[in-house]
Amino acid sequence: MLDEYSIEQRATQIFDARSKEYFSEVLSCYAAGNYRSAVVMLWSVVVCDLLFKLQHLVDLYGDDKAKGILAEISKLQEANERSSEWESKMVELVAEQTQLLDFPERENLLHLQRQRHLAAHPVIDANFQLHRPNRDTARALIRNALDGLLTKAPILSKKIISDLVEDLEQASGILINDKRLRSYLESKYFSRFNPGVEKAVFKALWKFVFRLTDEKCEKNRAINYSALILLYGRNPAQFQAQVEADRDYFSTIAAGNSPIVYLIHFLSRSASIYMSLADHAKAVIQHTAEKETSARCLAWFIAPSLQEHADRLRAWIVAGDLPQIGRETWDALREISDSPEWEKTLVSLASAYYVASTSYDSADKRFNEAIRPLLPKFDLDDCITLIQGIERNDQTWGRRGACRDHRELRARAMEIDPAFNSTQYTVFNRHLN
Numbered sequence: 422m423l424d425e426y427s428i429e430q431r432a433t434q435i436f437d438a439r440s441k442e443y444f445s446e447v448l449s450c451y452a453a454g455n456y457r458s459a460v461v462m463l464w465s466v467v468v469c470d471l472l473f474k475l476q477h478l479v480d481l482y483g484d485d486k487a488k489g490i491l492a493e494i495s496k497l498q499e500a501n502e503r504s505s506e507w508e509s510k511m512v513e514l515v516a517e518q519t520q521l522l523d524f525p526e527r528e529n530l531l532h533l534q535r536q537r538h539l540a541a542h543p544v545i546d547a548n549f550q551l552h553r554p555n556r557d558t559a560r561a562l563i564r565n566a567l568d569g570l571l572t573k574a575p576i577l578s579k580k581i582i583s584d585l586v587e588d589l590e591q592a593s594g595i596l597i598n599d600k601r602l603r604s605y606l607e608s609k610y611f612s613r614f615n616p617g618v619e620k621a622v623f624k625a626l627w628k629f630v631f632r633l634t635d636e637k638c639e640k641n642r643a644i645n646y647s648a649l650i651l652l653y654g655r656n657p658a659q660f661q662a663q664v665e666a667d668r669d670y671f672s673t674i675a676a677g678n679s680p681i682v683y684l685i686h687f688l689s690r691s692a693s694i695y696m697s698l699a700d701h702a703k704a705v706i707q708h709t710a711e712k713e714t715s716a717r718c719l720a721w722f723i724a725p726s727l728q729e730h731a732d733r734l735r736a737w738i739v740a741g742d743l744p745q746i747g748r749e750t751w752d753a754l755r756e757i758s759d760s761p762e763w764e765k766t767l768v769s770l771a772s773a774y775y776v777a778s779t780s781y782d783s784a785d786k787r788f789n790e791a792i793r794p795l796l797p798k799f800d801l802d803d804c805i806t807l808i809q810g811i812e813r814n815d816q817t818w819g820r821r822g823a824c825r826d827h828r829e830l831r832a833r834a835m836e837i838d839p840a841f842n843s844t845q846y847t848v849f850n851r852h853l854n
Contacts, residue, residue, distance in 0.1 A: 428563055434572045436613070437477075440470040444571065447563065456559035457540040457551070464537035467530060467566050468508050474521055474575035482580055486518045509534055520576070520617040526569035533562050574613040581618060582625045585610055586645065593644040602644075603651050611655060620663050623652055627671060631684045634677040646683050650690065657691060665697045672699035674706075681709040685716040689757055692722035715750040721757060731766045738774050745783070746774065748790040755795075768803050771795050776810030781820035788817075788826045796833050801841065804834040812848040823852055 432448060435441040443466045450459035472494075478487035493514065497507035509531060516527035539552040554562075592605065614622065626649040629638050638645075653660050664671045671694075674684060685706060688695045695703070710720035717737070724730035738744060754767060771791040778784035792807070799807070807830060811817045818827070831853060834841045843850045 426564060431567045431572060436572060436574050437470060437473045439473060440466055440571055443469060451559055451563065456554045456556060459559050460536050460540045460554050460562055463563060463566055464533055467533065467570060470571055471511055471515055477575040490514045490518060520615060522570065523616050529565040529569055533566060536562060573615065576613065576618060582622055585622065586629060589644045589648055590641050599647060602647055606648060606651055611652065616659060619652065619656065623660055623663065626652065631674050631680045634675045634680060639679065642679060642683060650687065653691065661693055664694050668697060668699055672702035674702055678709065678713060681705060682713055682716050685710060685720050686753060688722055689719035689753060695722045714744050714746060718746055718750050719753055727758065727763065731770060734770060735773055739777050743779060746791065751791055751794065764798055768795055768798055772803065772807040772810060776814050776817060778814065778816045780816055784817045784820050785822050796829060799833055801834060801837045804830060808846050808849050812846060818848055818852045828853055
C-alpha cells in the first residue's frame, strides 16, 4: 500500500514562519538523498521551534510555566556553553509542564535527538563507515516532527476554549452544515490540538451543551453541540476513557429539558458513554426520554436491545398517542446504525407512522418527513405493505397531496418491478389520477 503522506504538503502547515524557513533546508537535504544531513538539521529545527513556541506562550499569554522553562534553560546554557544537555532537558520540561507535547511526542523527539547524535558525531562502525540513516528512517523522523510539533500552534487550553466558543458564536451563521463546520474546525483548531488540549476542550463543550442553561449557552447550544460531536468523532476511545475517569463531572447535567434532549441525541451516537454515567444522571435521562418525542425516539440505549427499542416505538406510534416525529429525528434515527436490519426496521416504522395519521395535515407532514426520505430504501414488499395500510386510512388517501405523494410510492414499486400493477389496490389506485 502506498504511503500518501506528503512531507512537502505538510511542511506548508508549519506554524512558525522561522521554523518553516529552517525546515526548507531539511527538505532540500532529504530530496537530494542526504539523509544524514537532513536528520542533523531536523533536530536543530525542532529545538528552535520549541524555543519559539515557549516565547510565544510568554508573549501572548504571559504563561508562567513557559517563563520558568526558558529561565531554567538559560541557566543550563550559562553553566556549560559547550553542553547540549539543555536541549533534551527542554523537551522533557515542555512535555511535563505544558500542553505542547504529550508522552509519545516527547519520546519521538528524544529518539530524533539520539539519531541526530549518531549522524552528527564521527561514530564509526567496524568497517570504518559513518552512521548513515536510510530514507525510511529519515522520513519517519521528519513526519513525527511535523505532526508532533512543527505544525501545532502553541496554545493554552483555557485561552483556546474561550477563542473557540466565541468563534463558533460569531461564525454560526455561515457554518450552516456539518461539512463546513468540520472543515473549519479541522483547519483552524483540531489539527493543532494535542490530546491534553482535546480533553480540555471536550470537557468545556460538554459543560456548555449539557450542564449550563444561561441565555448565552441556550443561544449557542446547537453550534456547540455540533462542535462537540465532531471533536468526539476524532477519538471516541480517548473521550470514553475521559468520561469514565471523571464520572462525577460528566454525570452532572442540567435540569432543563433542552440540555438533556441534546445529551440523548449525543448518546444515541455514542451509547457506551451512557453506561459510564452515574445512576442519578441515567434517571434524569430516562425521565426525559419518557416525556419528549425526539428523546424517546433516540434513547435506544435504555432498552435491552435496539430491536426491542424499535418494537416499543412501533407500539407507541400505533397506540393513538399522536407523536409528531420531525425530519431531523428521522435523520438521527438513521444514523444509529448502518446495518441492513436497522434500515429495514426504520422503513417499517416509517410506514406504521404514516398510516397511523389522524388528519390530512399530519399525513402531509408524515409522508414528507418520514416516507419520502426513506422511499429509496423500500423494497417491493415494503411498498405493498404501505399501500395496504394506506387503503385502511382515509386520512392518508383522501387528502389533496395524496395524488402526488402516492404516485412516488407507485413509481418506486414499478422501479423495483416494472410488472407491478397498482389496480389491484382499488382505493389506493383510484386516488392516483
